[in-house]
Amino acid sequence: MNNLVQEVLREYEMLRDKSLKEALMRRQEVYRKIPEISNIDDEIKDIGIEISKSIFLKPQKHKDLLENLRSRLNALKKKKADLLRSNGYPETYMEQKFECNICKDTGYVNNKRCKCFEQKLINLYYRQSSIEDITKIENFSNFDYYLYSDKPYKGKMSPRENMKSIVDVAKDFIDNFDNEKESLFFYGDSGLGKTFLSNCIAKELLDRGKVVLYRTAPDLVEGLRLNKLNSDNDSYYEYTDLLRECDLLIIDDLGTEPITPFSLQEIFSIVNARLLANKKFIISTNLPLSEVMNIYPERLCSRILGNFKLLNFYGEDIRIKRKTIN
Ligand SMILES: [Zn+2]
Structure with a gap:
């Protein structure tokens, strides 16, 4: 470090x-x-x-x-x-x-690390400069509602209408980031733009000087495991500090990490610590909500239900359409 x-x-x-x-x-x-x-x-x-x-x-x-x-x-x-x-x-x-x-x-600034210092540290630590590259492409100006069908879907409003309402919530989240009480929880099948929307939000917040950390759930757990093995090392504390102190932590693909007592404990402890400090998340998962409730312990689920806006992505896989368009 x-x-x-x-x-x-x-x-x-x-x-x-x-x-x-x-x-x-x-x-x-x-x-x-x-x-x-x-x-x-x-x-x-x-x-x-x-x-x-x-x-x-x-x-x-x-x-x-x-x-x-x-x-x-x-x-x-x-x-x-x-x-x-x-x-x-x-x-x-x-x-x-x-x-x-x-x-x-x-x-x-006044002998304390500036926000931009933390972000640079994160970028280097995670070789995350990729998030800045990704957000050059995956941002709101490239967001395309027409990829989503405008036909009602399984008795619900059309995927396009649904997406518009989700994006409204996302924009609200960005505009009121410092006062916002709730984090965002994206769930639904893969290929519906959950990661894309996370990146759009990340870009807006990075542009506003917020410290953003993006991790997939497997990388997050693996990083914690490796660091715990060397917990005599300062890097463990720095690593968990960054996870706890960044302004926005994006945990992508929750449920694809190996589910072990260690992973469950660590994820709970990060979620809990950040919520207590009023720090924001975007968590996304391809699992149905019922499955999330089955896999994760009640104390984690109740924190998610109580502190996150639950946003359901549905419709047909847009990656196929995106490919044919490109
Ligand atoms: Zn600075």
């Missing part, structure tokens, strides 16, 4: 170097095209020096001078912004552009 921390810190360093270089290049470009801005920047720099020198003056003099310098500074900044705009540049064109504006790509 410590190697991973080092790797993340190196990544930040590279990000900062790159954005700084790019900002310097934009600055050169602006100076070439609008030489007046270069003079303004020199003046701004001089005022900065005068401001720091003014601390050594007597209090009243210091205050008067400071006021004067500040108003000159603001006037210069405004002039610079006007010049940029009138030449077709955004006002912020010369500034360094950070991937994360909260920590300015340092990874830390």
Whole structure:
């Protein structure tokens, strides 16, 4: 894990170097095209020096001078912004552009790890950068209702209507993520878009700076098993910390993991700990609800029933249609 921390810190360093270089290049470009801005920047720099020198003056003099310098500074900044705009540049064109504006790509805010640090750690730990690749394709802009039939299905509303109502719930979940009390539980046959919709939600939340961890149930249990074998190792705690502390934990394909006393205990303990901390899940399964109730212990089922919105996916396998369309 410590190697991973080092790797993340190196990544930040590279990000900062790159954005700084790019900002310097934009600055050169602006100076070439609008030489007046270069003079303004020199003046701004001089005022900065005068401001720091003014601390050594007597209090009243210091205050008067400071006021004067500040108003000159603001006037210069405004002039610079006007010049940029009138030449077709955004006002912020010369500034360094950070991937994360909260920590300015340092990874830390007030000596604490920034959210983006946790996400980078997760991505590295799980080689999860794939979730970012997947969500480039599997996102709401590629969501296609027409893959779902508009005919009523087994006496229920059409799969398309059903899907629309599920997506409404999903969008609500995203918009109210911080205040939302309930997590999401997707159930229904395979090939109905459960993983696809999980990825759509993951993308929206990743874009909003949330820490998202995606695991299939077998990978989750296997990871916990391997880590428990080395539980003297720090990595066990880091691993369970990440599982417990990420903002959204997606457990895909519940029921495909080997069902053992260990797996049942571990899944319960993660679900329980996260619910107590008011952390959100998306859990999906191909099993019918009755089967879920049979396999998993009552204490887990009652937590799912009490804390999750149960959303039933039904209809015909859309993967076949998707293939013929592509
Ligand atoms: Zn950050």
